[in-house]
Amino acid sequence: MDKTRSDCPISCSLDVFGDKWSLLIIRDIMLRGKLSYSEFLDSEEKIATNILANRLGVLEAEGILTRKVSPANKSKFIYSLTQKGIDLLPIIIEIMDWGAKYNENCPRRELGKKIKKDKAAAIKEYFAKLKKQFT
Amino acid sequence: MDKTRSDCPISCSLDVFGDKWSLLIIRDIMLRGKLSYSEFLDSEEKIATNILANRLGVLEAEGILTRKVSPANKSKFIYSLTQKGIDLLPIIIEIMDWGAKYNENCPRRELGKKIKKDKAAAIKEYFAKLKKQFT
DNA sequence: TGAAAGTTATTGTAAATTGCAAGTACTTTA
DNA sequence: TAAAGTACTTGCAATTTACAATAACTTTCA
Numbered sequence: 001m002d003k004t005r006s007d008c009p010i011s012c013s014l015d016v017f018g019d020k021w022s023l024l025i026i027r028d029i030m031l032r033g034k035l036s037y038s039e040f041l042d043s044e045e046k047i048a049t050n051i052l053a054n055r056l057g058v059l060e061a062e063g064i065l066t067r068k069v070s071p072a073n074k075s076k077f078i079y080s081l082t083q084k085g086i087d088l089l090p091i092i093i094e095i096m097d098w099g100a101k102y103n104e105n106c107p108r109r110e111l112g113k114k115i116k117k118d119k120a121a122a123i124k125e126y127f128a129k130l131k132k133q134f135t
Numbered sequence: 136m137d138k139t140r141s142d143c144p145i146s147c148s149l150d151v152f153g154d155k156w157s158l159l160i161i162r163d164i165m166l167r168g169k170l171s172y173s174e175f176l177d178s179e180e181k182i183a184t185n186i187l188a189n190r191l192g193v194l195e196a197e198g199i200l201t202r203k204v205s206p207a208n209k210s211k212f213i214y215s216l217t218q219k220g221i222d223l224l225p226i227i228i229e230i231m232d233w234g235a236k237y238n239e240n241c242p243r244r245e246l247g248k249k250i251k252k253d254k255a256a257a258i259k260e261y262f263a264k265l266k267k268q269f270t
Numbered sequence: 271t272g273a274a275a276g277t278t279a280t281t282g283t284a285a286a287t288t289g290c291a292a293g294t295a296c297t298t299t300a
Numbered sequence: 301t302a303a304a305g306t307a308c309t310t311g312c313a314a315t316t317t318a319c320a321a322t323a324a325c326t327t328t329c330a
Contacts, residue, residue, distance in 0.1 A: 010159065090232075184291095184309090
């Protein structure tokens with residue numbers, strides 16, 4: 001991080017992921033099983049390649065994700081969430097819940113329905129899933 | 136809203152408040168008792184006047200806050216949270232908690248400590264407080 | 271072996287957004 | 301009636317973003 005605007009934890013968090021793209025990358029790796037640059041690139045929101053490369057660099061520099069060369073394909077990187085990245089789950093869940101509640105045209109899918117039914121249980125379930133997958 | 140990038144609830148939410156400033160305005164009105172343009176303007180992060188005016192307009196257009204002329208001063212507006220705005224509380228809380236956890240230099244204040252002790256109770260307490268204040 | 275395809279970027283240019291300083295229109299206060 | 305306060309708007313420079321093209325590298329396949 002270059003500079004923080006204040007010592008408020010909300011402000012410091014927004015300094016890291018307060019933009020239209022960072023949390024969508026986190027969503028893709030956290031909830032949609034995407035692990036590589038090309039998978040992130042073909043999401044429906046159509047992120048530009050330079051923005052994607054920039055955000056992956058920032059998120060890696062912030063210790064939210066890490067990358068290593070794919071064993072199956074040495075020209076490819078596999079991205080993983082760190083614990084700091086996994087801990088973004090409740091934020092993602094709350095944003096998803098709010099968005100689904102207030103947008104007619106945003107259907108709740110599997111996770112969205114679980115959240116509506118029992119948010120705490122859904123968070124717990126996905127925390128366990130992510131911990132198993134990434135650590 | 137002009138256009139949404141997709142029908143994903145996370146993407147739709149970020150279309151509304153996915154920037155470095157919107158949630159700081161929400162923080163100010165939600166947690167710091169700020170109610171007017173000039174109060175928002177003198178927060179420590181130093182938002183520019185044109186950005187503030189633009190974000191207040193967007194947040195009002197999205198139905199997250201409303202404004203009415205101040206009874207005490209007819210040249211002044213008083214901003215209030217709608218239910219849609221109050222429902223941003225869990226997002227704010229989770230972002231605050233994550234930021235405090237991962238930033239050495241972000242001390243937990245009163246609410247931060249409550250969150251760490253019992254997040255669900257803190258959210259419940261503040262929901263009640265906001266409901267009383269704004270509805 | 272060598273051409274084609276796939277992956278993770280970088281570069282260039284135009285458009286959009288943001289930051290900063292100044293000014294405006296109106297109201298309240300002294 | 302002058303001064304201060306409030307909620308903006310405007311102009312301009314700097315930064316960020318979008319979009320297209322290209323590069324460097326690896327793997328696949330004929």
